[in-house]
Amino acid sequence: NCLTTAWRLLKAMAEEQQRYEKQLLLEHPGFSRLCQQLLREARRMTRSDLVFSLHALVNLGVPQNTLLVQTLVRVCQERLNQFNNRCVSVLAATLAGMDKDKNVSALQAGLQLLVEQRISSIRDIFILQNLMKCLGRDIPVFLKKKLEMAVLKEIDGLTFPNALRLFSALVAMNYCSYPVLNACSKKIQENVHDAPFRQLILILEACHTLQYRNVTLFSALADYVNSTACLWDKRQIFLFLSACETLGFQPSELMENFAEKVIEDPEFLNLKNLLIVLRVYSRLNYVPRVQKHLFFETLHSCLNKWLPQISDAELLRAVYSLCILGYLPHQALDELLQRDSKDELIPSDDLFKEQKEMMLRCVKTCMELDSPSFTKPAFVLTENLSSLVSLNLKKAQEALIELLGDENMFRQNVQLPYKYHIDFEVRMDSDRKQVLPITATDDHPDSSVQRLAFLFAPPSAFCLGTTHPQGKLAMKKRHLNKLGYHVILIQNKTFQEMTNEGAVEFLKGKIYSEDALPFSELTVQNNN
Numbered sequence: 012n013c014l015t016t017a018w019r020l021l022k023a024m025a026e027e028q029q030r031y032e033k034q035l036l037l038e039h040p041g042f043s044r045l046c047q048q049l050l051r052e053a054r055r056m057t058r059s060d061l062v063f064s065l066h067a068l069v070n071l072g073v074p075q076n077t078l079l080v081q082t083l084v085r086v087c088q089e090r091l092n093q094f095n096n097r098c099v100s101v102l103a104a105t106l107a108g109m110d111k112d113k114n115v116s117a118l119q120a121g122l123q124l125l126v127e128q129r130i131s132s133i134r135d136i137f138i139l140q141n142l143m144k145c146l147g148r149d150i151p152v153f154l155k156k157k158l159e160m161a162v163l164k165e166i167d168g169l170t171f172p173n174a175l176r177l178f179s180a181l182v183a184m185n186y187c188s189y190p191v192l193n194a195c196s197k198k199i200q201e202n203v204h205d206a207p208f209r210q211l212i213l214i215l216e217a218c219h220t221l222q223y224r225n226v227t228l229f230s231a232l233a234d235y236v237n238s239t240a241c242l243w244d245k246r247q248i249f250l251f252l253s254a255c256e257t258l259g260f261q262p263s264e265l266m267e268n269f270a271e272k273v274i275e276d277p278e279f280l281n282l283k284n285l286l287i288v289l290r291v292y293s294r295l296n297y298v299p300r301v302q303k304h305l306f307f308e309t310l311h312s313c314l315n316k317w318l319p320q321i322s323d324a325e326l327l328r329a330v331y332s333l334c335i336l337g338y339l340p341h342q343a344l345d346e347l348l349q350r351d352s353k354d355e356l357i358p359s360d361d362l363f364k365e366q367k368e369m370m371l372r373c374v375k376t377c378m379e380l381d382s383p384s385f386t387k388p389a390f391v392l393t394e395n396l397s398s399l400v401s402l403n404l405k406k407a408q409e410a411l412i413e414l415l416g417d418e419n420m421f422r423q424n425v426q427l428p429y430k431y432h433i434d435f436e437v438r439m440d441s442d443r444k445q446v447l448p449i450t451a452t453d454d455h456p457d458s459s460v461q462r463l464a465f466l467f468a469p470p471s472a473f474c475l476g477t478t479h480p481q482g483k484l485a486m487k488k489r490h491l492n493k494l495g496y497h498v499i500l501i502q503n504k505t506f507q508e509m510t511n512e513g514a515v516e517f518l519k520g521k522i523y524s525e526d527a528l529p530f531s532e533l534t535v536q537n538n539n
Contacts, residue, residue: 013045014067021071033072050079053086061086062098066105075109084114091121099125100138103145107183123150130157136165136173140180148185159188166194174198175210178217187221196228203235208247211236215254226476229255233262240265245272245279252291259481261295261474270299270306277309282317285310286325289332295474296485298336307338315342323356324367331370334377335482337489344378373486376429380493387495393436394426403503404434404467410514411435414522419448425464427494431487435465436496437522444523463522464496467503478502 017036021029036042049064056064065083073080087094087102094102103122109115126142133139139162146154162177169177174195181188199206199214206214211232218225236243236251248269255262273280273288280288289310292298299306314321314329321329330347333340350356357367379385400408400423411421415437422436438447441459472484480488480500488498499521509517 014049014071015063018067018070037072046073046079050082053082056086058090058093058095058098061090062094062101062105066101069105069108075112075115081114084118088114088118088121091118091125094125096129096133096135096138099129100135100141103138103141107141107144107147119145122146123154127154127157130161133161134165136162136169136177139165140173140176143177143180144183147183150184155184155186158184159186159191162188162191163194166191169194169198171198171202171205175206175214178214182217182220185220187223189223192221192223192225196225200228200231203231208243208251212250212254215251215258219254219257224258224475226260229258229260229262229475233260233265237262237265237268240268240272245269245276246284248272249284249287249291253287256291256294259295259471259473259475261297261477261479263297266292266295266297267299267301271302274302274305274309277313280310280313282321282325285313285317286329286332289329293332293335293482296336296480296482307333307336311338311340311343314340318343318346323350324363326350327356327367327370327374331374332482334374334381335486337377337381337486339378339381344374347374372430373483376490377486380429380490385493387493391427391494393422395422395424400424400434403507406507406511406514407435407465407467407501407518410511410518411437413511414515414518415446417448419450420446422449427491429490431491431494433464433491433496434467437463437465439463439522446522462496464491464498465501465521466498467501467506470502470504473502 021032021036024032046068053061061083065080065087068080068083069075075081099122102118106115106119106122122142123146126146133142139158143158146158177191177195181191203211214232215229217223218228233251233255236248240248248265252262252266252269270292310333314333318326326343326347330340330343333343347356351371356371357364361367404423408423412418415421420437423434425433425436427433436449438449439445439461440447441461443461447460466484466487468480468484471481473480478500484500488500491498501521506514506517
């Protein structure tokens with residue numbers, strides 16, 4: 012009782028005070044005498060006192076390698092079969108916070124066997140989530156499944172705190188249970204106003220770890236943060252945005268309002284914060300609807316302030332992010348190119364050399380194509396890489412052949428300047444009513460010919476739950492537009508799920524303009 016009371020008192024304190032009080036407690040001579048008495052009494056204690064004493068000692072910071080802690084662990088191992096479900100739960104919560112050693116591992120193995128035998132009798136979600144955390148990711152899949160089914164049997168009684176704990180328990184097991192996560196998400200959405208801010212971040216991080224994508228949940232969290240933005244400081248909001256960015260989720264209203272906060276008070280943007288903001292907005296391809304230019308100018312000004320001390324890698328990342336958004340930060344660009352000319356920017360032994368070279372190439376492409384002085388070329392030199400298409404584009408190729416009647420009515424695997432590649436190219440007249448054979452337009456530039464570029468991209472190239480392209484794909488689309496192409500972005504996963512007839516109809520709608528004649532009346536030129 013003394014140990015448990017001490018832990019309860021400490022738990023209610025602030026973190027800094029807790030550390031100070033723990034030190035005083037551990038150094039107190041009375042605490043040493045208490046521990047000696049506990050060591051003598053260990054084998055005669057009730058099962059409940061035994062597990063609660065071990066739980067309190069671990070949480071009070073008594074070193075795990077002490078004789079006292081190791082003795083209690085051994086006694087728990089000897090008496091494990093006597094423990095009721097409550098004792099098993101407390102023991103599981105304790106072991107989850109301990110480092111692995113010989114005795115702890117042996118006790119965990121014994122606990123796993125006990126859980127396998129008793130799992131059908133455990134009716135408490137709190138106990139189940141403690142067991143999930145303790146047993147961790149190394150347990151067999153069949154036991155993870157049994158734990159999942161046990162939780163689902165009691166899911167109707169799920170409370171908001173237990174919903175939050177189950178997220179972290181599933182992360183500890185490295186097990187994505189969609190039924191459990193869906194139920195937890197629903198409970199969290201209903202009670203989101205009760206969640207501490209840190210918990211919101213942990214939920215998003217858990218979803219990222221488990222590869223669980225729930226747009227409804229993310230939208231509810233983002234709407235809550237946006238509606239209570241006055242309660243949070245800017246650092247908290249951009250940490251939330253950063254967590255959204257790792258999920259590929261774009262909370263547009265929150266990003267719009269945060270952009271206004273950045274414009275109003277850019278002083279909070281130290282270098283680390285600035286790089287995070289640039290990364291989030293560029294990857295999620297969000298350009299503010301209001302004060303777009305002022306937002307970019309503010310970020311550019313903040314970047315200029317850090318130029319004398321910014322590292323090469325940080326400078327490259329910052330400039331790359333702004334360029335992806337279509338903004339050229341001239342002063343930072345000059346600094347970047349100056350460092351590049353001295354061969355200092357990307358060392359030959361850099362572990363991320365390939366990635367940095369790609370970023371630098373993109374920056375140089377943006378300098379050329381996004382420059383106000385750039386004019387659309389009359390003719391773009393292209394090259395057919397191969398007549399073969401990858402398996403994931405086979406369906407699109409067959410649909411185009413059925414729609415247009417001939418392989419000569421389109422090109423595939425087209426390589427463009429600036430290392431850009433398009434999956435399929437279709438050429439049409441200026442009214443978008445007539446598809447032209449490739450051979451008829453190959454040899455000479457013609458301003459009346461419209462070029463359509465089809466890009467089949469994976470879901471990860473779009474913001475979650477939308478057809479809004481993420482940064483790199485949006486930049487590619489912008490640059491292909493500059494080169495004279497009308498770009499048609501298609502989520503390949505969605506396309507593959509269509510029937511063959513549906514795929515043909517879908518492409519027909521993309522190729523022909525809305526005011527085109529019905530398909531039966533359209534004249535599609537053939538090779539003759």
